[in-house]
Amino acid sequence: MGSSRILNTYIHQLIETSTPQAPAWNIEKIRAGKPNTWNYIDGCMIKALIELYEITGKDVYLDFADRFIDYFVQDDGTIKYYDPKEYNLDNVNAGKTLHQLYAITGKDRYRKAMDVIRGQLEHQPRTREGSFWHKLIYPNQIWLDGLYMAQPFYMQYELSFRDGRACADSIHQFEVVRELMRNERNGLYYHAYDSSRKEFWCDPVTGLSANFWLRAEGWFAMALIDTWELMPASMSGERDVLRRMFVELIDAMLPYQDPDTGMWHQVINLGRIAPNYLETSGSAIFANAIMKGARLGVLDERYYDYGRKAFAGICDTCLSEEDGRLTLDNICLVAGLGNTDHREGTFDYYMREPKVRNDAKGVAPLVLAYIETLRHGKEAG
Template structure:
């Protein structure tokens, strides 16, 4: 896949910590760079590329990028743990690798800074983390990916797994609360208080099955299982049951031609629903990785490979001498205001963009799984 190697180097050539080419959410280009989950996704993928290729450029880029944000005392530019925003935990995952690879003590201190948010994060009545302080009593599938693999790695490496059952319980609660038993898919969000305008007053659930949220959940499961020690074999088996059940629920909705999935998963035949890049890339990665790690049998591998190839065929193209990855939903969520109401129409009107981290990073991770096969 020479084209992907070229695309990755094009992205690195055009990016600095102050102005990464893959960050599209900030409308003010002159605004200072912030610690954010999109950069976290990208730098994690670049570090994984380093591990498999041993190309020093990837490590140097990742180190330079994160070094820009982490101060010598471990505090992080623009990051306040007491905002209690789970998205902000995600970039903390890069610090474990960078500390081991560079020996910079400030990265070890930075891990503690991010962990301090975990210690104070508000929780629902079931014990699950609120997605954000500004979204009280709400669980979003996104948040499990943003926070729980970091939390598990901290527990395994620095806390003798004392709170590992807390992580397992949060996954199990989500299965109990947010899974639709009729099709096995998970709703995007849940309001424990039943007060938000977008939720069902009886179940607390939002209305739709958003592809990327389901993808984040699958990544949360597979990445957390990968970190868990053998002393938690029974609990890992429990999570794997949840994970395989999710993949089995997703496969009937996979597009036969491209191998991709639709933005709203179960409504593929309704216009203007579209085959979406980021969520499809996440599932390509998750499926191939889980086969490699033995969490799914080899018979699942073609489903992941087909999704990866379908994305490259449909959305990776060249324009004016530069490669472009299209079909990426910029952002979607359930808001405190009426313009993020979680309807089918809402997910359709969010912008579709090119060359954005939430599509690029999982495609790189899926590509790494292809490289590992070789």
């Protein structure tokens, strides 16, 4: 089978075995043995399915996405298993699906739910530099992941419903990350920053964590291109800020791309050190971001081939059939810093985190990358 047919089969396999209460792709919930909640992992997958509907026109994807999100959203806009006062940026991510589904279905509950999530950001604690805390339980901290989780939703809400009033705030938060978290020598961004300099994992002078984790770097790249895409031409100066950041980040990543598979390593710049490995989710995120950047004209069209190579490499090396079922392998389950389990951000720490199969943190970006190949084919045709 070609990669398109394989991926279509794989996607159907996942949605046919998933419900809002027990999605097959949320390996964290499955391993924890806990009921499903409103979370960013499902948000990633449902967003990918909505975009798959938009490119293919197949109602099966929209119907599933609508049923899934509708299960959580109440008539008054409140969301099951979501507490805004946790001030967790991860929980903002699924808000993107509300905007997409509201545009398609017109369900008033989705519009109200967007207001609920925007209300979280209104009161989200901030660092002294003006950036959102990643979570209430991670005070004074900026994580690259959080830019993807919150900023595209924030920008879209402001443009759609508030005449762009807080768009400058969103751009400022990107600029803070570039100023504080980018390594000027290699152009890569550190995973996290503690403005208080108190966490055990941070450098006491810079406040930065120690390494460049692939998936966080990828989330940041997607945050840049997804937010850029939402902004109107009237915001040309702000668009240029994000464009420059995106291009320089992709240029910084390309020297670390594996020449054989097109993928990237779990700790990006230490590929020659065992037991570092070519990690699926972050590679798929960059495959998508690069191809999307080329399609939108943010990157020169020649960059498309770098993203396509990563997509093909993942399909060739990490997507396989076993006992009649397809599986996507080499996905880092989770990585973070601090909290109760002493996640110290060393190279050894990123190697300790388990690798799993079929988790949406890898599946959803691969579906988004697949969609970019479909868009490219239509443009070429």
